[in-house]
Amino acid sequence: MTQLLLLFDVVLLTTLLALAVAAVTSPEPRRAVMLFIAFGLWLSMVWARLRAPDVALAEAAIGAGLGGALMLAAARRAAKREAGDSTESAGDSGAGGPPA
């Protein structure tokens, strides 16, 4: 049982580090934000493993959920601003649908 838990922890930590590196090195903002959300959810599992359920809840809700939504909106706005210089219509690379 202890060895299984150790294996679980090792897998958890390596995946966490891989997600962090992938999010930092990703060239495209939207992809980076999605990797960051996955990183946040994974980190909340690490907090749960450390028996810190309060931090795990806050990390999943604020760090991954709302932080991710805010960053997706920011990436959408930045893409719209970049595209707005050349064309008006290429703005819908965002979090859920084309703008009204």
Added chain:
Amino acid sequence: MSRDWSLLLGMLLALLACVLLWVLHGALMDQPGPRLADLAAANVPYSGVSNPVTSVLLNFRAYDTLLELAVVLAALLGIWALGPAVPGFQPSGPVLASMVSWIVPLLILAGGYMLWVGGHAPGGAFQAGALLGAAGVILRLGGDPRAGLPDETMQRWLAVAGTAVFTLVGLALAAAGEGFLTYPTDWAKWLILLIETAATIAIGVTLAAAYVGGRP
């Protein structure tokens, strides 16, 4: 940025990382000295709540939490200073609309539960506020341009509610001779509940307004 500058920046960041690792190593290898954990755990019964995390956040170190709320408020003021909000999303189709009409009341209910349960189990104002904020985000994704928030004046009042109630409670206690944010044991539970309720609403409004992303 020129190549030299980014090289220098990288080296400085690597140096900072080394210093941080060294400090962490020192902290891990060092024998744990006298900590405040035992003192805090011994005083949880007098804090008004039975969850040790909430008793630290809202009672023993309430000043820190007050400043955290002020930080969140300052972030929202910065976002509002950026200019008017961008237009929202187009109205959702029937499938998404019916999901939104199911999930938003559930999120509000879960937020209320999270607020109440924070007194004796993991939960609390920040998590509950995040659930309310998530309800706002989903409403905006579903086509409501204001994310379900009230008009501008009301938004301003609600956004400052958390910091204002927290400060007023602290000042009232100081005026009553108890000291700033030092709750009397009998009232502690209700004062904490009052502060957490105001903080939950303020955090929910702030997060939803931040997602709208501009002056209302």
